[in-house]
Amino acid sequence: MTTGPAAVRAVRAVRAVRAVRAVPAVVVLLALPLLIGCGAGSADTATRTGDATSGAGARTGVTGEVTVLAAASLTRPVRALAEAFEQANPDTTIRLGFGSSTTLAQQIAQGAEVDLLASAGTPALDQLGDVEPTSTVTIARNTLEIATPPGNPAKVAGLADLARRDVAVVLCAESVPCGRAADEVLTRAGVTAHVVSREVDVGATLAKVTLGEADAAVVYHSDVVSARGAVEGVVIPPERNTTLDYPLARFGEDAAAAAFAAFLAGPQGRAALRDAGFLAP
Incomplete structure (x- = not known):
């Protein structure tokens, strides 16, 4: 994947925020600087992580689009893992956004629809308001x-x-x-x-x-x-x-989101996170 001109990135960002529930305009505007595709740096990072993000373990046969918001500190490993998952599941697209965990959780509370939230520390989950995760698992520390x-x-x-x-x-x-x-x-x-x-x-x-x-x-x-x-x-x-613990919260029952969550929390995800300097959960 490549990163095009700013206008193209902005369009992709808007598509990443699937505001089916009539998301207020302010939420979309807040999300724009945070939401990005698996763009520049992804292939390089994936190469450096080697076998940690490749192999049959990523193949699931799922299809569809998964929107993931993650703490800024997770940028490198999650980009690499997303690219590996897409390569193994070519009918799946992983949309990524990175930023402050608190800000990302607040956007979800305000109506931004996402499938997964990977937070730095558990207090950010308190900002979700009435939005209840389907499941939560610690993927790193x-x-x-x-x-x-x-x-x-x-x-x-x-x-x-x-x-x-x-x-x-x-x-x-x-x-x-x-x-x-x-x-x-x-x-x-x-x-x-x-x-x-x-x-x-x-x-x-x-x-x-x-x-x-x-x-x-x-x-x-x-x-x-x-x-x-x-x-x-x-x-x-x-x-x-x-x-700090890094919880991964999943919202809804989408099969592709569940598969990518399992990949992040599984052996290949743990290996990539370890290589990036994170501690085991």
């Missing part, structure tokens, strides 16, 4: 890590260094899982970080470091792994750290 630019120019050795006035620190917004987790870890350590900005999700937070706009960020361990050398990781001691 994650922990936090400090990310710095290559070479760690600010010489950040641990959480205490994030309080230095000469260290520009970026965190996720307080309302999203990675932000809440970072605040929890910093509070436990008794550290008041020198925060210069708080970003909409973990992808935007990490980008501040990769672009050289920050000296450090508190992100997920999987993000440091997925950055593949674009950042360096500084480990947070387990006694100071926290761990």
Whole structure:
């Protein structure tokens, strides 16, 4: 699959939000920057994950379209797994959207119809309101890590260094899982970080470091792994750290959605997530 001009991507995004229940226009507009196809980077990621996302285990014979919303930290492995599933089931299309788990859950609560939601942490599921998942399974876990630019120019050795006035620190917004987790870890350590900005999700937070706009960020361990050398990781001691579960919620009884959910939660899905730096559920 390829990513075309912006207009084409926008059309695909609109198609991905199947607003059968008269979704308010604001919901669709919110979804547009988040919903994307299995576009640029998918084939490369699938190649790197190798056998983890290929083989007969993905073949199910199902057909149809599956719309999946997932936490930003899941972008690489879920794109690769979606492409592998489509290759094994050519009559199935997986539509993907990534962003803050809280925002994605709120969109579902407001009427955006999706088949699967993969959330970073369980609190985001509380934002679903009256929308009840058909089933929920934990597919992975994650922990936090400090990310710095290559070479760690600010010489950040641990959480205490994030309080230095000469260290520009970026965190996720307080309302999203990675932000809440970072605040929890910093509070436990008794550290008041020198925060210069708080970003909409973990992808935007990490980008501040990769672009050289920050000296450090508190992100997920999987993000440091997925950055593949674009950042360096500084480990947070387990006694100071926290761990988040990644639940996969399924809505409705669609056979293709159930098959893809089983693929994500199965051996090939777990292997791809492990390769991306996630912990076993």
